[in-house]
Amino acid sequence: MSSPCLTLENVSKTYMSNRDGRLVTALADVTFSVNAGEYLCLLGRSGCGKSTLLSVISGLTELDAGTIRNNGELVCGPNRHRMLMFQQDALFPWLDVLGNVMYGLQFVERMSRDEMQKKAEAYLDLVGLSNVHHFHINQLSGGMRQRVALARALAPDPNILLMDEPFSALDAMTREQLYADMQRIWKETQKTVIMVTHNAREAACLGTRIILMSAGRVIDDQPISLPHPRTMNDTGIGQTASLISQRLQQKENVESIQ
Amino acid sequence: MKTRLLAIFIFAIFIGCWQVVCALKWVSPILLPSPFDVGKYLISSMLDGVLLSALGVTLSRLAIGYVMGLIFGISIGLLLYHSFLARSTLGVVALGLQTLPSVCWAPLALLWFGQSENAMYFVVIMGSMWAITLSTKEAITSVPPIYVQAARVMGSRGFHAWRTVVFPAALPQLANGARMGWAFAWRSLMAAEIYVTIISRFGVGQLLHFGRELHAMDQAVGVMVVIVLVGFLSEKFIFTRCKLKHT
Ligand SMILES: Nc1ncnc2c1ncn2[C@@H]1O[C@H](COP(=O)(O)OP(=O)(O)OP(=O)(O)O)[C@@H](O)[C@H]1O
């Protein structure tokens, strides 16, 4: 836990709005670092730049200014050390479940087709989908799709897993099941996870640390020291969640006054 | 099975009525041949090889013309996808030409290529390629960018992403365009074969045309039946077979 796995320094990103050509600041001077094995939750209002932050960390979106390092290496372009699970459904409907999970493995060097398949099957087992290997994507429920997406992101064995609101489109019961599984998978794989959410309870249930964002800036950065595994019914979760919400509101008020 | 039997029964009744109408001379045989005469023509022309060789000639023209139409259509479609300039110039032309009924290419074809094979190819290519062009461009444009981004995150680049993501994602729509192109090519070829009077290598369109010229209505109607059958069978067997699972 000593040297950081990911460091961001003064990261900025501005978009030109398609509609009226105005400049939109998506990220302004973001600086923080993440240690290996952390479960970091990014929380903030819609449009505050959470997805953009994940996108620049993955390397998919270019920065305007600042630097991002992953294990000391400068991030320029996507690579298999940082896998991103998108906010929208991004599974490939022309491949079956196994094909989707295997897709990322073809870029891992020295792997035969058999090994790829073995590995994909192992990750499908890990996410709890051992008997749908040859299902088509549109035969799956929302929860199953997210599990496939998770297996697909984990299979190339990245050191950072980036998740963009992975559970927001699911019903409450499916979500709670996934919270439990997500904690187990995080423990087992020991990945560094950065997860975007707009749900304070979700962040309190999963994260070891929460970063609050507003208008492209980091406005708060706090550890959560409750022991894992947690469930939504734990008393600590509700308290932490309401603390987070309060803090977000306070800080946003202060920001808007300034 | 029952509905199929019923369908056959209804067809039989229809043909029976047609036969009765002709047998009773309610309409002149010059205007409408009896199904019996049509059948007789079909069998005799099948036996002496005229019909089969014409069908062979037509299908080979169709295949060559269609493949060329596909090649041109897909290439221009890709160009339109890539270049804004091409979209706002050639794209507009393609949109216009696509609405042009293929017979309208015949006069130009005759002027440029004379009464030749090439004139027919020209009509088929022009008749089919614009629809293929537009649907190719449409198919690729409508591939959700998120798929390509997902592939890039996992490590796919450039042509690999095209081959493994853009192409399969666009395939259902591309196939649809190819199918439309086929239908257009078939209609265009019939128009071309009727307009272009060639001395050797008769196709079924020419047989139809001569049937009319010689007032051999059994031939004209018989050939029409063959044309319908070819169109129908190709729609039913070639293209419905290759419909994709995930659509
Ligand atoms: N490709 C783009 N082009 C132009 N503007 C963009 C683009 N992507 C994002 N933006 C703008 O940047 C800002 C941040 O967007 P982002 O998607 O990162 O927000 P978010 O926090 O993920 O929101 P949500 O919770 O709704 O997903 C928004 O104002 C958005 O309009």
Ligand SMILES: [Mg+2]
């Ligand atoms: Mg977002």
